[in-house]
Amino acid sequence: MYQEERLVSILEFLKKNNRISVEQICSLFHVSRDTARRDIVRLEEEKAIIRTRGGAILPSVSHEVKNYSSRLQMVSEEKKIIGKKASSLIYRNDRVILDASTTVQACAEQIANISCTVITNSINQAEVLSSKPEVNIQLLGGTLQKEHRFLYGASVVEKLSEYHVDKVFIGVVGISDRGLTIAHEEDGVVKRKMIEQAKQVIVLADHTKLGITDFYGFADLQQVDILITDKTPTKPFQYLLDKYNVELLTADQDREGVS
Structure with missing residues (x-):
């Protein structure tokens, strides 16, 4: 050779x-x-x-996170079907937290117009949900991260501590044996508090995020109840989820009918 x-x-x-x-x-x-x-x-x-x-x-790979508007333009079919599956888990009278990620926005766009309460630090999620008359929106106030369009800071974390909700829907840059990771610390600090305030933690991640570890870790796998992704993960990754009792929901069977 x-x-x-x-x-x-x-x-x-x-x-x-x-x-x-x-x-x-x-x-x-x-x-x-x-x-x-x-x-x-x-x-x-x-x-x-x-x-x-x-x-x-192998050298470490730096995963560039484009600004929110650029990521919205690239929202994939995979994110849409993940969002559809996630939205089906929100029921009448639920109190839920939605974070500021494009995959979670795909969930917000498909939430039924039912009586429920949504708490979010995303100005985009609030705007999307404002077209649904039955949905009560609690927008967390704080410092605006203009590039990625989320609100953060001590006031956001402090306000979150007052809420106790049924479910939180979290987007990530990576999910691996190192837990849940994100590119920006200020975003991760808010996500960590969101997780603490919820009875059920639901992570939304397309297959490109599985096995990836990014810059800032904000939660361990044992804190996650459900992972929704678009393709069946590898066997080793499934074993990892089993080890931490994370329920896997694969949304590829819902692909038909999503536009």
């Missing part, structure tokens, strides 16, 4: 297993330790890996 072919195979192994050792390269490709080390050096020079003692790992 030529070196170029071997380097591609090493990267494929890393994508599946996160790390590789010199011994594994020797065993997998029947090469000497010197050859394996040269492969690692070459990949490091190309900035494809990070060299570790005795092997290599």
Whole structure:
């Protein structure tokens, strides 16, 4: 096998297993330790890996979070079907919290016009729900994060502590064995308080968020009751959810009829 072919195979192994050792390269490709080390050096020079003692790992991936308006323009079919499934869990007389994410907005857009109370720190969710006469809206006041269109700060957290609700619907940038993560600390602090005030915690995440760990962790998996996603996760991820007693709802069966 030529070196170029071997380097591609090493990267494929890393994508599946996160790390590789010199011994594994020797065993997998029947090469000497010197050859394996040269492969690692070459990949490091190309900035494809990070060299570790005795092997290599993939570099961390920074997940750029576009501003809210840009994300709204890219709301996918997956988010819409997740939103539809989530909205079906909101019943008459429920008191719920909706956070400020585009996936949760897909839920807000599909909530039935029924008598219920929605508490939110999202000016977008409030605007969407204002067209539903039966829905009572409590908009949390605080500092406006203009780019991502959510309200945050001590006043938001303090006001949240006064509410005790049936359900909270939370969007994430990543959900993994590290728990729930988000890009911005001020957003995460509010989400953490929202979770504390709810009897049932429902996380909305399309399949690209599964197994991802982003910058700021705001909750552990044992705090989550339900995960709604669009595709059946991998077996290891399903085992992770089972370990923490997280109920999995896959919304792909609801795809038909969503526009």
